[in-house]
Amino acid sequence: MSAGKVIALSGGVGGAKLVLGLSYVLPPEQLMVVTNTGDDFDHFGLRICPDTDTVLYTLANLADKSKGWGRVDETWTFMEVMKSLGGEDWFNLGDGDLALHILRTQGLAQGKTLTEVTAQVSKAWGVHVEVIPMCDQSVATIVETENGPLAFQHYFVRDRCEPVAKGFTFNGIEDAVANPIAVDAITHSAEAIIITPSNPFVSVDPILKVPGMRSALQASKAPVIAVSPIVGGVAIKGPAAKMMAELGIPTSALEVARHYQGLIDAMVIDEVDEHLVPEIQDLGVKVCVTQTVMNDLHDRIKLAKDVLALSEFMQNGGRQ
């Protein structure tokens, strides 16, 4: 394997699982994670970056493995007292998690970029993999619903993804700039670009749509490989399948391939979806079939190895 960088585009939980697998297989300097910041929002005056934080907690081995979000050994005194004060209680903020948000908010107020604050946190926690927010400007994912537009966390957490989605808007994205560190790596030192099995609409699309990102990906010589978050017609976690259904799109890995068509060179789908191979190949997309559901660390590492093997195969000009 060459010494180029593997660049993973990641949302929260699903993406972080594959990123963790990759971190076990690759030396840290060879892995870069570009995180979705469209979910970021201000709550209680604090800047909260759920996807970036999930990746950081996962790579720092601080993630709560049972919940899939937040910190291990978390306590919840802040929320109890905030409730007693009549404050908003729809978004759970753990006591330790607050330290991250407060440090970040303070750093941003002092003029640091989100990239700088993220690097500071990584360094403090011994995360040697580069974790790079997709941009340093504020982008806010809005879910257009039958009840009107909803800020993403209102849709996702407060309203539990119940409103019917009609589309997505990324407020502020036209004024954002793809993170230069990510663009530089994609342009000059990428060996593979991996679109992790995060939600295509609200986790990956914001990354792809931040100005400068898609063109960098398309110009890169590295293969772009997506791992389908849809397995057997359902989403492993989160509202991806529900959103597809509401948007009138069949809930199938084939439609994920169509969604990324023109950008991806190859796709990893689950064994249960093997029958979709011909149709995906007809889109001009190479396909690797393997077990993609990541129940434990072994699965994460196994999938990471499969994705990297596909990448090597692609770099060698191979055909399946």
Place this chain on the structure above:
Amino acid sequence: MSAGKVIALSGGVGGAKLVLGLSYVLPPEQLMVVTNTGDDFDHFGLRICPDTDTVLYTLANLADKSKGWGRVDETWTFMEVMKSLGGEDWFNLGDGDLALHILRTQGLAQGKTLTEVTAQVSKAWGVHVEVIPMCDQSVATIVETENGPLAFQHYFVRDRCEPVAKGFTFNGIEDAVANPIAVDAITHSAEAIIITPSNPFVSVDPILKVPGMRSALQASKAPVIAVSPIVGGVAIKGPAAKMMAELGIPTSALEVARHYQGLIDAMVIDEVDEHLVPEIQDLGVKVCVTQTVMNDLHDRIKLAKDVLALSEFMQNGGRQ
């Protein structure tokens, strides 16, 4: 006893003890506490009001009785994680305590006054006594030390009162305005003004020096009664005696009386200081001798009753 208000000027722990005693003796609508805000500061981008909070926690029966500050049943996960992030760790912020600071910071950012936020917290926690910050503007107590000026919490907490104090400055006080609610009560409905046994230099003086406060107190018909924080030449808690020694003032309740001379009508001193009565009386200050050390709730209530009895005696034009 008439139905006028008893107005207590209070710093942190010592003041809050007497305030608690008063709250057991008086109906809530008859007690107002004016708190020192000179100790207030910004930390991690949050507005922290130590004296006001100690009074609120005490009256809400949420105070940690063993430490004398902070919340009961507190957890400390935030501090642990903040330390892991390399953040400042000299000021301990409990997880539940953070809720108060975050709610307040958010309220102030939304344009609420400190008085309004304090009232909101009081209401949420069932504190029916009016707790009024001395002013809504920012005043910062600076301890002038041999090593240069120190922000109060740096002196008090970070440096553990170790630097030698040479004087005190209250930054911003010239632009502050005595809380109109307090001034109105002092002017129109006060039955007694009680200077609680808080530190005269850094807890009570900021209250007295906020423009409009001293003149209101002097114009009030209600007797002004101070309780000495110096007992037998030492301070019950905190650096009051150390400060007096460093300023070249004998550490004695007599000097506390001199400090407040011209403002107070009467003073409560401890039994161990009974020999000081003639000299204090020579200052034109009535004296009540009683047990002033408040080790338990019984002591707090007993001292509150003694102070109120003295107040009634003064209102009746009595002489000792």
